[in-house]
Amino acid sequence: MELLSNLALGFQTAVTPMNLLYCLVGALIGTLIGVLPGIGPVQTIAILLPTTFALPPVSALIMLAGIYYGAQYGGSTTSILVNVPGEASSVVTCLDGHQMARQGRAGAALTISALGSFAAGSFATLVLAVLAVPLSELAFQFGPAEYFSLMVFGLIGSVVLASGSMLKAVGMIVLGLLLGMIGTDVTSGAHRFTFGIPELADGVGFVSLAMGLFGICDIINSLEKRETRDILKSKLTGLWLKKEDLRMAAPAVLRGTLCGSLLGILPGGGAIISSFTAYMIEKKCARDPERFGQGDIRGVAAPESANNAAAQTSFVPLLTLGIPPNVILAMMAGAMMIHGIQPGPRVITSNPALFWGVIVSMWLGNVILVVLNLPLVGIWVRLLSVPYRLLYPAILVFCCIGLYSVNNNTFDIGLTALCGLLGYVFHKLECEPAPLILGFVLGPMLEENLRRGMLLSRGDPSVFFTRPLSLVFLVLAAGMLIAVALPAIRRGRERAFKEDYTNV
Amino acid sequence: MRRCCVGVLVAMMVVLCAAGMPAAQEIKGPIKIVVPYPAGGGSDVVARLIADKLKDSLGQTVIVENKPGAGGRIGTEYAKGQPADGATMLLVNPALFVVAPVVFSKLAYDPDADFAPVSLIQIYQFCASVPPVSPIKDVKGLIEWIKKNPNQANYGSPAAGSLPHFFGLMIGKAAGVEMVHSSYNGSGPLVTALIGNQIPIGVDAYDAQSAYHPDKIRILATAGTSRKQPDIPTFKEAGFPEIEGVGWNALVVPAKTPKPVIDKLSAAVVKAVRSPDVVEKIKGMGSDPAGTTPEECSAVFKKDRERWVPIIKASGFKAE
Amino acid sequence: MRIRHPKDFLTGVMFVFFGAAAMALSSGLTIGGAAKMGPGYFPLVLGGFMVVLGSVILLRGIAGAQGSPGWPILQLKPVAIILVAVVLFSQILKPLGLLLSTAVLVVLASRASHEFRWKEALLNAAALTAIVLVVFVYFLDFQMPVWPSFLSGRL
Structure with a gap:
């Protein structure tokens, strides 16, 4: 029972008063910055990094990890309440979460997101403890062909994200792919569509795009409709979940957790992709897909569980291989290096207390977060009773400051205004922005791996079909394409036909 | 009158400079x-x-x-x-x-x-590495392998236009083969691809690759003037004096x-x-x-x- | 000719525009071939696809069998004020500092609401400026200009 003794070592390390305190502080800061739109864990960890240099390495990592997954918890709050994704990975939560809030069910949405996140976090921590080493091998099976096919699969699936016209959804995906091409081309190093603006050399920031298409655009639309949002005040039903909610949400949490745990391991935006994928799976599995986008609790439970699970398992490549899969973990690698610990396979043997202490602290952090967040639900919901005319300027202020802090640059603020205008046009034309966001995220990886695959095979496209894992994804993608294009073979097709394709 | 003015000016400048000299070394704020x-x-x-x-x-x-x-x-x-x-x-x-x-x-x-x-x-060094399963054991073997398999002679670097990109070109030149370059999105993805045998050769900063056990990544040679690790030669020692340079x-x-x-x-x-x-x-x-x-x-x-x-x-x- | 579905028609126009723009811009880049795709290859193909797709949507908008919800109705006041407020904030942040810029943003943005009242907006601005000062300057210690540059002596 090596695992038990390892976990015992982890508890010994994590349950010291000091480390518990840092875990609490990290989780608290994470929740707060997650709630503030535009200010993500990236900037916060960057700011707090120097202060952790004075701490012992275990405490430093425990606190930084707390900020990271705390932000995943907090990010959903703003998505649900004010339709501004607090975090990149909570964009999908906006779709159904905010609809729930409008129906007076903000409490239920927030509760399921906290509970789902907790369940997912606990499970993913266990995965991390038991399967860290074998799972880390998974990433090695992914060559350019596998990545390309996975992206194709994801893009075809993302049509499902839209609840209106399918043709328009495809167009939005392609537009997202094109927007993702802005910036420096990874393969050739050439600048594309930058119009000579150096700030665009790194591409359009994800935060700018999401903030513009969702946050700013939503404010403009609400003002146009002269909404006073009084419904939100009057119709607040109970904060707790109904039995029916739980029955529907529980399997969604489970699927979301599995999906997030797996995708979190892959390098590059695991948390974002996993939340999209989990939503897609839910909508595809559901007998009544037309309810998604209208405030379905499964549409909150699945992506929230997935992004939290992914946040947790993204530590696998860092702790076992020393490969940070995203920017935040790259900063944590930096924090380890400054303490003289080279992140990588040797950590587990040379610093077992650190490795297991951090893992156990993640589970403790999840307990702290759920305890912290459930009572907060009541307070957050009350936030909605603030008159909208006072609330939206506050949202704008936090968005703008957050945007500045991404790169310490005012350019991103202006870019977000432009994205807001674009979002306004989309809204007027009834084009949904969610597929565009996914195209934007996956596009650069799709192109990079397609080109690398073709380059390495000297122009022979058969690599995409002869590698088994790649073939599986392509077959799945083809299957999904058929399922989407021929609604006749779907269950409940009359209803789906009526609801989904009235605009085509 | 004019001379007087000049005199005053000179005097003022002297005073200013004298006051300014020690201040110049002091950094404000x-x-x-x-x-x-x-x-x-x-x-x-x-x-x-x-x-x-x-x-x-x-x-x-x-x-x-x-x-x-x-x-x-x-x-x-x-x-x-x-x-x-x-x-x-x-x-x-x-x-x-x-x-x-x-x-x-x-x-x-x-x-x-x-x-x-x-x-x-x-100062950091650059190195060329291969996956653990690779038949290539040393620099000589690398050059021979490239010559024998020009169709698979691909190498990865952490970015297009980085020094490792150009180092790779030099290795290809030494073998007389135009190697195909694939740039990755940083050292992390390159290392993952290398360990997983997705790319046969990787050129990167030494510190990005040395953290791995030799059974994950095999470093063939470093590009500095002297050895970085006692058991890994420099390119110069391995017979390629032109492949030299540090970051x-x-x-x-x-x-x-x-x-x-x-x-x-x-x-x-x-x-x-x-x-x-x-x-x-x-x-x-x-x-x-x-x-x-x-x-x-x-x-x-x-x-x-x-x-x-x-x-x-x-x-x-x-x-x- | 009557356009049967104006929103679809306009969506088609938009997609064709973006597709054509992408094609035009990528023609200035190296295109390459399938074995060695240049930076222009992928956007060119996508742009072409976008033009075709946009045309289909456009034509269906003109002659489709769909009933139409009519032309989109625009109200210029909210969209103009909000976007101007955000862009203005980005322009005055450096010279005027965080606190003044925040106040300007709040007051200006508040004007977009049909419920705008001067007194309330000013109070809101004061409160938010105070919150920003505490949260971002003292608590999170963000690297940004807080006070107007003429007060801190550097421009």
Whole structure:
């Protein structure tokens, strides 16, 4: 029972008063910055990094990890309440979460997101403890062909994200792919569509795009409709979940957790992709897909569980291989290096207390977060009773400051205004922005791996079909394409036909 | 009358200069080190180590300011526009000071005209590696393998237009084969691809690859003047003297900064770099601490430009 | 000719525009072939696809069998004020500092609401400026200009 003794070592390390305190502080800061739109864990960890240099390495990592997954918890709050994704990975939560809030069910949405996140976090921590080493091998099976096919699969699936016209959804995906091409081309190093603006050399920031298409655009639309949002005040039903909610949400949490745990391991935006994928799976599995986008609790439970699970398992490549899969973990690698610990396979043997202490602290952090967040639900919901005319300027202020802090640059603020205008046009034309966001995220990886695959095979496209894992994804993608294009073979097709394709 | 005026003017200037001289060496306000990359990266970690030491030796607040974007060019341009009073230093590397001026037709700064070197702080090496399952065991085997399998002779680098990209071209040239270059999105993805045997050869900074056990990544040779690890030869020793060169991080200031201020900063930086705990931490990251005078630093800039510019130009690589 | 579904028609126009723009811009880049795709290859193909797709949507908008919800109705006041407020904030942040810019943003943005009242907006601005000062300046210690540059002596 090596695992038990390892976990015992982890508890010994994590349950010291000091480390518990840092875990609490990290989780608290994470929740707060997650709630503030535009200010993500990236900037916060960057700011707090120097202060952790004075701490012992275990405490430093425990606190930084707390900020990271705390932000995943907090990010959903703003998505649900004010339709501004607090975090990149909570964009999908906006779709159904905010609809729930409008129906007076903000409490239920927030509760399921906290509970789902907790369940997912606990499970993913266990995965991390038991399967860290074998799972880390998974990433090695992914060559350019596998990545390309996975992206194709994801893009075809993302049509499902839209609840209106399918043709328009495809167009939005392609537009997202094109927007993702802005910036420096990874393969050739050439600048594309930058119009000579150096700030665009790194591409359009994800935060700018999401903030513009969702946050700013939503404010403009609400003002146009002269909404006073009084419904939100009057119709607040109970904060707790109904039995029916739980029955529907529980399997969604489970699927979301599995999906997030797996995708979190892959390098590059695991948390974002996993939340999209989990939503897609839910909508595809559901007998009544037309309810998604209208405030379905499964549409909150699945992506929230997935992004939290992914946040947790993204530590696998860092702790076992020393490969940070995203920017935040790259900063944590930096924090380890400054303490003289080279992140990588040797950590587990040379610093077992650190490795297991951090893992156990993640589970403790999840307990702290759920305890912290459930009572907060009541307070957050009350936030909605603030008159909208006072609330939206506050949202704008936090968005703008957050945007500045991404790169310490005012350019991103202006870019977000432009994205807001674009979002306004989309809204007027009834084009949904969610597929565009996914195209934007996956596009650069799709192109990079397609080109690398073709380059390495000297122009022979058969690599995409002869590698088994790649073939599986392509077959799945083809299957999904058929399922989407021929609604006749779907269950409940009359209803789906009526609801989904009235605009085509 | 006129002579009187001139006399007064001269006297005033003398007084001003006298008052100004000692003040010129004093740096007003907090000193900031501009790091043109995001917090937490390798360059940032080094800058913070140095900043921490400078605080003590200069007796002033020293902060690290991250200005990321466009591969470091945004932060560099920003630093160029800061007051040249010694309160702003900038962390630079060969990508910004050697490669960028060649591959960008419109660069917003000129490394020589806009900046003055202070000190080299860190030197890192490059290496070529293969996956553990690879039949290639050494540099000789590498060249033979490339010659025998020109259709599979692919190599990966962490970025298009990085020094490892050009090192790879040199290896191909030594074998007489035009190797296909695939750039990855940084060292992390490259290492993953290398361990997973998705790419046969990887060229990267030594510190990005040495962290792995030889049964994950097999390093064939390093590109420095002397061995980095007792059992891994340099390319020069393996018979390829032209495959040589190192990367560095250096601190510079805006060009108009007075010489006495630069000297003062340089001395403080050298002291910081050579303090035992900094030396240990830099070595722990797989690179070597430097610490040079401004003149030595300038000589390194010049030498590296002479080495690389012809190679980059010959490759035809352009960023725009 | 009557356009049967104006929103679809306009969506088609938009997609064709973006597709054509992408094609035009990528023609200035290296295109390459399938074995060695240049930076222009992928956007060119996508742009072409976008033009075709946009045309289909456009034509269906003109002659489709769908009933139409009519032309989109625009109100210029909210969208103009909000976007101007955000862009203005980005322009005055450096010279005027965080606190003044925040106040300007709040007051200006508040004007977009049909319920705008001067007194309330000013109070809101004061409160938010105070919150920003505490949260971002003292608590999170963000690297940004807080006070107007003429007060801190540097421009």
